[in-house]
Amino acid sequence: MAHDTAAPERLDREIAGLDALELAAGARRNPLLRVWSALWPMVTAVGIALLAWQAVVWSGWKESYVLPGPADTLPVLWDQLTSGRFWEAVALTMQRALIGFAVSILAGVLVGALVSQSRILRRAFGSLITGLQTMPSIAWFPLAILLFQLSESAILFVVVLGATPSIANGLIAGVDYTPPILLRAGKVMGLRGANLYRHLIMPASLPSFVAGLKQGWAFAWRSLMAGELLVIIGDTTSLGVLLSQARELNATADMISYMIVILLIGIVIDQLFGVVDRAIRTRWGLDSD
Incomplete structure (x- = not known):
């Protein structure tokens, strides 16, 4: 019986430990890194669009x-x-x-x-x-x-x-x-x-x-x-x-x-x-x- 009650308690402690690790990892994440991770895809897309636009101009398709x-x-x-x-x-x-x-x-x-x-x-x-x-x-x-x-x-x-x-x-x-x-x-x-x-x-x-x-x-x-x-x-x-x-x-x-x-x-x-x-x-x- 003691074994039956110890297992759920141990599982609860392990889950609580995982939650604490996840929260701590989120708290340690640099805010600047979060901003950059959100911005770099858009910056890259803008750069690709400008390059494609310029490539069309260089092709001489239109005056x-x-x-x-x-x-x-x-x-x-x-x-x-x-x-x-x-x-x-x-x-x-x-x-x-x-x-x-x-x-x-x-x-x-x-x-x-x-x-x-x-x-x-x-x-x-x-x-x-x-x-x-x-x-x-x-x-x-x-x-x-x-x-x-x-x-x-x-x-x-x-x-x-x-x-x-x-x-x-x-x-x-x-x-x-x-x-x-x-x-x-x-x-x-x-x-x-x-x-x-x-x-x-x-x-x-x-x-x-x-x-x-x-x-x-x-x-x-x-x-x-x-x-x-x-x-x-x-x-x-x-x-x-x-x-x-x-x-x-x-x-x-x-x-x-x-x-x-x-x-x-x-x-x-x-x-x-x-x-x-x-x-x-x-x-x-x-x-x-």
């Missing part, structure tokens, strides 16, 4: 005034970054993006919550939501311009229609993959209706929901860029307007510099979503780092 190389474009990009007009354009574009994405989140959560909790609504609108998600956002602009003319509302309309289905589908998928044992446990604990959804289903579906938000942002950002190229409102200046003006003037270096900025904004937002995703994984004990 330098049609396709300038990094040495000609990067100084133009720096000039843009030091221009007040440029930052006014970035501010307007980001304002539109944040407003459109916020409205999309509200609409997506509402639609996803209703559809995920009703079999009738699922059968009626489930395929429609997926169909809207696959529809090219640029196809909405003729209708948007017809309904709202050349206005901020036309751009917002297309951004919301582009992002909302992805957010709704992310929430629906998260609800669908909530473990049944959690639902039974919640009901045993007295959770019903809105409380069950708020305190159990929503937290359980959070990883899938964040993935839906990330995809929704990608659709919103692409819809916004298309909208700013097609819907030019008065004398307002946005990234899309600057890009369109550079194209009309055949200022290829300026055009590429604006494209780089649009790409960098997308990368930064993706990194922010990555931070949220890692925080969720850490909280759930899924982060092995």
Whole structure:
């Protein structure tokens, strides 16, 4: 009998020792090393992209005034970054993006919550939501311009229609993959209706929901860029307007510099979503780092 009780105690001590070693190893890891381990893949990717770009220029495929190389474009990009007009354009574009994405989140959560909790609504609108998600956002602009003319509302309309289905589908998928044992446990604990959804289903579906938000942002950002190229409102200046003006003037270096900025904004937002995703994984004990 003594032997039977000693074995579990010894196993517990060994597991505790392994946990302590793992925590100590994580604590000893140099913060600078962590930053470098996160940055070097991106730095390498940028270097490869610049080298490939320069190789295309060296090949003579296009004249330098049609396709300038990094040495000609990067100084133009720096000039843009030091221009007040440029930052006014970035501010307007980001304002539109944040407003459109916020409205999309509200609409997506509402639609996803209703559809995920009703079999009738699922059968009626489930395929429609997926169909809207696959529809090219640029196809909405003729209708948007017809309904709202050349206005901020036309751009917002297309951004919301582009992002909302992805957010709704992310929430629906998260609800669908909530473990049944959690639902039974919640009901045993007295959770019903809105409380069950708020305190159990929503937290359980959070990883899938964040993935839906990330995809929704990608659709919103692409819809916004298309909208700013097609819907030019008065004398307002946005990234899309600057890009369109550079194209009309055949200022290829300026055009590429604006494209780089649009790409960098997308990368930064993706990194922010990555931070949220890692925080969720850490909280759930899924982060092995």
